[in-house]
Amino acid sequence: MQTSYVNSGFESEGVSVLECSPSLRHDLSRADCRSLSPKLEQFLASRPETPFLALDLEQVRNKFLELQREFPQAAIHYAVKANPSPEIIQLLATLGSRFDIASRYELDLCLSQGVPAAWVSYGNTVKKDLDIAYAFGCGVRFFAFDSEAELEKLGRHAPGAGVHCRLLSQGKSADWPLSRKFGCDLVMAYELLLKSCDLGLNPLGVSFHVGSQQTDPQQWVEPMQQAAELYRQLRRQGIELEWINIGGGLPATYQATLPPFSHYAQTIQRALQQSFGATPPHMMIEPGRFLVADAGVIQSEVILVAHKSREDVRRWVYLDIGKFGGLAETMDECIKYRLRTHRDGPTGSVILAGPTCDSADVLYEKTSYELPLDLAIGDRIEILSAGAYTSSYASVGFNGFPPLRTYCL
Numbered sequence: 182m183q184t185s186y187v188n189s190g191f192e193s194e195g196v197s198v199l200e201c202s203p204s205l206r207h208d209l210s211r212a213d214c215r216s217l218s219p220k221l222e223q224f225l226a227s228r229p230e231t232p233f234l235a236l237d238l239e240q241v242r243n244k245f246l247e248l249q250r251e252f253p254q255a256a257i258h259y260a261v262k263a264n265p266s267p268e269i270i271q272l273l274a275t276l277g278s279r280f281d282i283a284s285r286y287e288l289d290l291c292l293s294q295g296v297p298a299a300w301v302s303y304g305n306t307v308k309k310d311l312d313i314a315y316a317f318g319c320g321v322r323f324f325a326f327d328s329e330a331e332l333e334k335l336g337r338h339a340p341g342a343g344v345h346c347r348l349l350s351q352g353k354s355a356d357w358p359l360s361r362k363f364g365c366d367l368v369m370a371y372e373l374l375l376k377s378c379d380l381g382l383n384p385l386g387v388s389f390h391v392g393s394q395q396t397d398p399q400q401w402v403e404p405m406q407q408a409a410e411l412y413r414q415l416r417r418q419g420i421e422l423e424w425i426n427i428g429g430g431l432p433a434t435y436q437a438t439l440p441p442f443s444h445y446a447q448t449i450q451r452a453l454q455q456s457f458g459a460t461p462p463h464m465m466i467e468p469g470r471f472l473v474a475d476a477g478v479i480q481s482e483v484i485l486v487a488h489k490s491r492e493d494v495r496r497w498v499y500l501d502i503g504k505f506g507g508l509a510e511t512m513d514e515c516i517k518y519r520l521r522t523h524r525d526g527p528t529g530s531v532i533l534a535g536p537t538c539d540s541a542d543v544l545y546e547k548t549s550y551e552l553p554l555d556l557a558i559g560d561r562i563e564i565l566s567a568g569a570y571t572s573s574y575a576s577v578g579f580n581g582f583p584p585l586r587t588y589c590l
């Protein structure tokens with residue numbers, strides 16, 4: 182069977198077309214385009230019912246080890262929300278990973294997989310009193326906050342716990358920005374970290390998140406410098422902050438060609454040294470997407486190929502997975518997945534849509550995607566690097582479709 186790799190250009194954004202051909206410039210992308218791991222290929226060839234996410238745990242392991250190599254000094258907390266499969270939690274726990282949770286339910290999941298509560302940090306800055314008390318009761322001792330009222334909740338329900346103050350971030354150059362909703366400005370961070378002592382809490386430092394799928398390594402530099410300045414000011418008040426939490430944001434491999442990962446790591450490490458000098462704080466890092474995205478592939482099936490009129494040149498291709506079945510990050514066409522089909526002929530422009538009776542369930546219309554002209558109903562289409570924010574975003578039964586099945590191999 183012939184395999185072709187189909188990619189789109191970014192005409193609207195002036196980014197060059199990425200083609201998975203021998204002429205490809207970028208080593209990282211070339212490796213990813215060649216093929217999936219033998220384990221994944223073999224599983225896909227057995228043609229389980231679509232749609233599903235298959236994930237190669239060996240690749241998650243390799244990503245974790247790569248991250249550890251680049252950040253040997255860091256405490257790595259996997260952001261569970263990226264993919265909460267118990268197999269992933271278990272694997273990472275055996276590798277010595279720690280965990281970042283968004284809710285009491287993710288805490289239960291980690292505990293059920295044998296993760297000690299002391300390895301868990303509660304990174305969501307929006308928590309119910311009850312959930313803080315529950316987590317503290319279980320033994321969680323790291324919490325994030327970004328407002329006075331949340332800090333007071335922590336003072337009441339997690340006495341003596343270590344706390345991180347999250348800084349506002351622009352989310353510039355991130356394909357999935359998280360700006361505005363989270364964080365506070367530097368003046369407020371200064372005041373709240375001071376106040377945390379009065380409340381009987383243990384101020385650890387600041388956290389920030391430069392936006393998910395952050396493509397520009399420079400975006401880590403400015404918050405690091407701001408943090409260093411803040412730490413100097415607080416030192417004058419007798420507060421020694423020993424941690425810095427640089428959040429997530431490390432990118433996965435989608436359509437755009439990115440610098441190699443080592444470049445991100447070196448930029449971040451250099452920024453840490455230059456901002457803090459000889460005695461930098463301990464680093465906490467919270468990767469989600471980076472650890473799991475590239476290890477996963479979604480296999481889907483073409484339900485329909487249609488034209489809207491006799492003159493219509495652009496085909497509509499309807500898949501059996503859409504925004505509600507796990508591809509929520511195609512919202513505003515933010516995340517541009519690489520697709521693969523098993524046909525090798527000439528390609529033509531398509532609009533890609535999901536299977537539900539909701540007109541919002543269109544995946545790519547502005548972004549130009551090309552698929553083989555002889556693409557037919559029943560053909561399988563593979564959505565590459567789909568291990569993050571897919572199974573965890575799938576609806577429980579919109580239009581009656583079941584949540585995304587996940588196979589960890």
Ligand SMILES: *Cc1c(COP(=O)(O)O)cnc(C)c1O
Nearest residue numbers: 260304393429430467468469470
């Ligand atoms: C979602 C999240 C992460 C993970 O972000 P990625 O971009 O997937 O790496 C890390 N930290 C916090 C606080 C988060 O909310």
